Amino acid sequence: MMNMEWYRIFLHTAKLGNLTKAAHELHITQPSVSYAIKQLEAELGVKLFDRMSKGVALTTEGSALLEYVEKSFSFIDAGENKIRSLRELTAGELRIGANGPVIKHLLLPVLDQFHAEHPDVRIRLTQGKTSDIRNRLKEGRIDLGLVHLPLLDDDLNVDHLLAIQDCFVVGQAYRSLTKQSISTEDMIKIPLLLLSQESSTRAFVEQWLSSQGLHSEVDIELSSLDMLTEFAQRGYGAAFVTHSFVQDLLEQGKLFALQTREPIPTRSVGIATRRVGSLTLIANRFKEMLTADLNTNL
Amino acid sequence: MMNMEWYRIFLHTAKLGNLTKAAHELHITQPSVSYAIKQLEAELGVKLFDRMSKGVALTTEGSALLEYVEKSFSFIDAGENKIRSLRELTAGELRIGANGPVIKHLLLPVLDQFHAEHPDVRIRLTQGKTSDIRNRLKEGRIDLGLVHLPLLDDDLNVDHLLAIQDCFVVGQAYRSLTKQSISTEDMIKIPLLLLSQESSTRAFVEQWLSSQGLHSEVDIELSSLDMLTEFAQRGYGAAFVTHSFVQDLLEQGKLFALQTREPIPTRSVGIATRRVGSLTLIANRFKEMLTADLNTNL
DNA sequence: TAATGATATAGATCCTCTCTATGGAAGTCT
DNA sequence: AGACTTCCATAGAGAGGATCTATATCATTA
Structure with missing residues (x-):
């Protein structure tokens, strides 16, 4: 032979x-x-x-x-x-999916670092809701997704990345309500500004309310965090947002957080990957970077 | 490793x-x-x-x-x-060189056979004098040459292929001279038709004459066998040609061979190849065919 | 003719691939 | 659930081929 x-x-x-x-x-x-x-x-x-x-x-x-x-x-x-x-990570691509606020507040800093260290790796970033990301992952169109937990899917592997705390914020108009804690019942009398129907954040807040036997009439339904805070600032009502994502606006005194008597449970952002097969070396490296970065920034 | x-x-x-x-x-x-x-x-x-x-x-x-x-x-x-x-000789090329008469009377029949057996082999045939063929061989531009012997060259390997007998032929006009043998001295009184200066055939005939202390004034000098026989037929004089190459014309009574008292030595046609390196499989096969063919046609 | 610079050959050795046997994990079928 | 099947991994033994050393051989060159 x-x-x-x-x-x-x-x-x-x-x-x-x-x-x-x-x-x-x-x-x-x-x-x-x-x-x-x-x-x-x-x-x-x-x-x-x-x-x-x-x-x-x-x-x-x-x-x-x-x-x-x-x-x-x-x-x-x-x-x-x-x-x-x-x-050596001097070729190939990194395909990630995440929703807008996560991209802006979590992903971007790490992505900057990654790009600086591996300038030859092509970065393909897709914005989308957790459900979109799940589908893209399962179809093999992205290697790695940042999603809100819980995400239950037999095909996917989800690692906890960090806990986030949500809150309701209001503008100057409702500032008086933030002086002391407020009951949920009272709170939902304020017009509510929520993300649109399909988002996991919306599902989360609705589940929280219904766990208290309450139901909200949504007044304003928007599809981006920026618009939510914009409307909140202008006094249209209370927006449900992730605390750390509006940190700047709170510090600048443009927004004010309500102190809900009933604590809002924390939820998690996680890294989702396909369960079958293995990550590319690049995706692996990026995942390491993400976890390392968020551990140092605690 | x-x-x-x-x-x-x-x-x-x-x-x-x-x-x-x-x-x-x-x-x-x-x-x-x-x-x-x-x-x-x-x-x-x-x-x-x-x-x-x-x-x-x-x-x-x-x-x-x-x-x-x-x-x-x-x-x-x-x-x-x-x-x-x-x-399997279903690809590649065969590059041969030979002079016109040899191509026509020796090569062509074997080439036909070769082409029939190996239709996928590309045949590259170059016509030229023995000296041209020697150069082409040494330059590696052909693999195999049919040449008149002797050919002395350290770089080339020459195998005897077959002996040929030359003769002088005349047309109807001189037919009377062919009835009996003729001395060389008498013969060169007839106008001589020879191949042009550089050919090895010309060198051969001149050497034969000078070995007898004779020298010829060439009357008509042509560069192809066909033209020589044409002129001889029309009675312009005696042409020096290879006997077997004009066999047909002799049989048809268009030409007549002189019987020279001094016998013309036979000479040889040989196969020349480069001494260094080895023949292509194709050239090897063709060489075998040539020798086999000419042995059966004795 | 000796020296040089090639390749070829012979025989021993060693390494690596391959094998058999077996284990283990994940799915599949009663 | 348990037996079966399918497939990959591992261990250890064994064989065979690639490699080595030593030497022969050949052609060229000084």
């Missing part, structure tokens, strides 16, 4: 025209090269080299073979280089 | 997605495949397959590698096919 190693030896020998030099280059001895060439010639049934007084010279048939063998090995070389690049 | 055989095993495994099946296809056992994949992964420093419950699946990195490995092996396959074709 044909042995691919013989081709490697053939290639070096053909290029150098000298068994002894080829042996040197391959870190083997001259008889080994002689043996390999002989095997190859026997197996192919064709003489590949003319043995000259000072070295060897390709026969016509040998030359014909060389063309192919050269190309073959150049592809192997290219493949090994590609693998090296992937291993 | 990287072993090319591992790539072969990788390729089969990747395509089948199943170590056991790959082992079957490669006529080895499943643990061998398992081992090879493991070695390759270790050497590349990258996991190539995810081990699933029912088989294996390429990782992203494995897929990247596969692209290259596929191409690499397809070139090896192509190379092996090419060699097979060359071995």
Whole structure:
């Protein structure tokens, strides 16, 4: 049976025209090269080299073979280089999905760091709701998703990343209500500003309310955090938002958090990946970076 | 060190997605495949397959590698096919050189036979004088030349192919001279029709004459056998030609051979090849055919 | 003719691949 | 749930081929 190693030896020998030099280059001895060439010639049934007084010279048939063998090995070389690049994270891509606020407040700083360290990695970022991200993950269109927990899916693996605390915020108009704690019943008398129906945040707040036997009439339903805070600032009502995502506005005195008597449970943001198969080296690295970063920023 | 055989095993495994099946296809056992994949992964420093419950699946990195490995092996396959074709004489080319009369009267019949047996071999035929053929051979532009002997050249190997007998022929006008033998001295009183200066045939006839202390004034100097016989037929004089090449015209009574009292020595046509290096399989085959053919046609 | 620089060959050795046997994990079918 | 099947991993033994050392051989060159 044909042995691919013989081709490697053939290639070096053909290029150098000298068994002894080829042996040197391959870190083997001259008889080994002689043996390999002989095997190859026997197996192919064709003489590949003319043995000259000072070295060897390709026969016509040998030359014909060389063309192919050269190309073959150049592809192997290219493949090994590609693998090296992937291993050293100087090639490949990172495909992530997350929702808007998470991208802006959690992902972006880490992404900056990642991009600085691995500028050759192409970053493909998709914005979407947790449910979108789940689908994209399962379809293999992204490698890694940042999602709100709980996310139950047999195909996905979800690691807790960090806990977030939600709260209701209001603008100057309702500032008086923030002086002391407020019951949930009283609170929902204020017009509520919530994210649109399908979001997991909306599901969360509605579940919290219903656990207290309450139900809210939503007054204003928006699809982005920025708009929610904008409306809240202008006094349209109380917006349900993640505390740390509006930190700046709270500090600037543009928004004020209500102190709900009934505490709002914390919830988690997690990293979701496919359960089957393994992460790309890149995604792995990024995941490490995410967890490391958020642990130092505690 | 990287072993090319591992790539072969990788390729089969990747395509089948199943170590056991790959082992079957490669006529080895499943643990061998398992081992090879493991070695390759270790050497590349990258996991190539995810081990699933029912088989294996390429990782992203494995897929990247596969692209290259596929191409690499397809070139090896192509190379092996090419060699097979060359071995079976269903590819490649035959490059021959010979002078006009030899092509017409010696080469053509054998070439017909060769072409019938090996229609896929491209035939490159160059017409030229013996000296041209020698140069082309030495430059590697042809593989095989049919030349007049003697041809002395350290770089070339010349095998005797067949002996030819030259003669002087005349047309109807001089027919009377062919009734009985004629002395060389008398003969050169007839106008002589010879090939042009540089041809080896011309050199041969002049050497024959001068060996008898004679010298000829050439009357008509032409560069092709056909023209020589044409002029001879029309009674312009005696043409020096190879007997077997004008056999037909002699039989048809269009030409008549002089019986020279001093016999014209036979000379030889030979096959010339480069001394260094080896013949292509094709040229070898053709050479065999030439010698075989001319031995049966004795 | 000796020296040089090649390749070829012989025989011993060692390494690596392959094998057999077995274990273990994940799914599948009663 | 338990038996079965399918597939991969591991361990250890064994064989065979690639490699090594030593030497022969051949052609060229000084």
